[in-house]
Amino acid sequence: MTMDGAVVVPGTTVGAQWVDDVLLAGPAGDVCFSLPAPIDRGMLRRLVRDRQMELAQSGLRAGGAAALRLPPSMAFVTHLLAVWRSGGQAILLDHRLTDYEVRRAIERLVPQVVVSPQRPVASGLRTFVDIDTDVASYCGHPAGTSHAVVQLSSGSTGPSKVIGRTAEDLVEEVLRYTQIEGVPEPGERIILLPSMVHVLGLVGGLLYGLHAGVELVPPARLTGDAILQAIAGGSKPATVLGVPFHIGLLASVEEPPSLPQFKRMTTGGELVPASVSSAFEEKYGVPLGNMYGMTEVGVIGTDLFGAHRPEILPAPGIEVRAVDGELQVRRPESPYLGLVDPARWSDGWLHTKDAGVVDPSSGLVSIRGRLDSQVSVGGLKVDLTEVEYTVGTLRGVEAAVVVFDNAITAYVQLNQPREIPSLEAELAQQLAPYKRPRTLRLLSQLPRTTTGKLVRDLTVLRKAVP
Structure with a gap:
């Protein structure tokens, strides 16, 4: 079913038709969200159409760009789909960023419209919130590229990367999910824990769920008990989608109830130690699956049954190789906006900066950790170079x-x-908050090499602390 107001703009983001055909099609009465009140496809289509009119009144035009600074909410979902149906480019800004970081991002990307909450979002353990939005016109310009979505790799200060993905690329990934054995099936549920601003929650949760007819269920709160209540709240089979941090929440429940609906948990992000996965599977009696991916390309490999741990199998249509110990993924075009850094993408290959090997006979991929400065904190990626850059700009700081x-x-x-x-x-x-150093240690002199370079060895740094 296609709604009125669809916009198709040749040479830009191809707007509406893919949204209607891939994400919003289906019987009007089918439930796509439980919040806990159900949101069916008919209601979702009406909300998206209303948002589209609001965005047009605020200045968004086909081929334009809108920045969304919204927490996980129906406001985020409907504005995102409305931007795409308008033939626009959606710039996703994590709502946890500071005003300073958002201002830097907007100055850098110059959207036509900025959508943000009318009032500060209350902190707490809510996974999905109900908010009113402020849609502000901005003296921006049309989108400079044909990308449907633009994301910042780890913030907006320092050397962060600006990543773009086209509508065709997003659709290709959504269809790739349908070919992965073990993903939630039509008529089932996803207990959605990761933020939809990031690729796992965005594509693996929101977009795939809408396309496949899988009901999306954010728990009332981000606690182990609330996750289990969300699973128990319906009779359909349920897959918990999250990051390793969320495993700890479920592990904290001392005596979980019997949950025949619980089908599996799938995590993305950093690798899960074998002891953790074994303890989880023993406690809940369901597989703990793993997904490996990047913002730049989406899902790269999976092991949803825990059969190959710690290895993963490349997703359908994904080609992975290892060069000098680094995993690389075939990508016809650079996903980065601006100048192409050959250290990140060259000759049709995306450099993951992850160490690993590929078994030539089985094709299984072993991931050995990061090669660069990016780390995961509570499932959120943080670039230590960005943090170091920001600390170095503070008044009175000579080096960090x-x-x-x-x-x-x-x-x-x-x-x-x-x-x-x-x-x-x-x-x-x-x-x-998740990017800030937990500990600041003041030294009269930072250790340096004989050539004057700052020493980053942990043992040396710890010894230098008075």
Whole structure:
């Protein structure tokens, strides 16, 4: 079923038709969200059409760009789909970013419209919120590329990357999910834990769920008990989609009830230790599956039955190779907006910066960890280079080294007296909470090599602390 108001703009983001055909088609009475009140396809189509009219009144035009700074909510879902139906480009900004980070991003990407909450979003453990939005016109310009979605790799300051994906690329990934054995099937449920601003929640949850007719169920709160209540709240088979952080929430439940609806849990992000996966499977009696992917390309490989752990099998249509110990994924065009960095993409191959090997006989991929400075904190990717850059801009900071030592830790050399609380307060204005160093250590002199380069070895840095 196609709604009125569809926009197709040759040479831009191809807007409406793919949204109607791939995401919004289906019987009007089919439930696509449980919040816990049900949202069926007919209601969702009406909400998207209304959002589309609001965006047009605020200045969004076919081929334009809209920045969405919204928490997980129906407002986010409907605005996102409305932007795409308008033939627009959606710039996704994590709602946890500071005003400083958002301002930098908007100055960098210059959208025509910015959508944000009318009031500050209450902090807490809510996974899905009910908000009113403010749609503000901005003196931006039409989208400079044909990408349907634009995301920032790890924020908007320092050396973060701007990543774009076309409508065709998103549709291709959604259809790729349908070929992966073990994904939720039509008529089942996804207990949705990851943010829809990021690729796992966006494509693996929202877009795939809408396309496949899988009911999306965000728990009332981000706790182990609330996740189990969401599973128990319906009779349809349920897959929990999350990141390793969420495994700990379920593990914290001492005596979980019998849940015949619980089909499996699938996580993306960092690797799960064998001891953790074994304990989870023993406690709940369901497989703990794994997905490996990147914002730049989406899902790369999976092991949804836990049969190959810690290895994964490339997803259908994905070609992976290892060169000098680095995993690379075939990608015809660079996903990065702006100048192409050959260290990130070259000659049709995306450089993952992950260490790994590919078994030539089975095709199984072993991931050995990151090669660069990106780490995962609670399932959210953080670029330590960005954090280090920001710490280095603080007043009185002469040099800084930021490392991951079970948590983000900053070693700081000052050129004027500063107290740690004042540095932390200043940093809170520039970095989202999950990016901030948990510990700041002040040194009179940071260790350096004989050539003057800052030393990043954890053992040396720890010894340098007075």
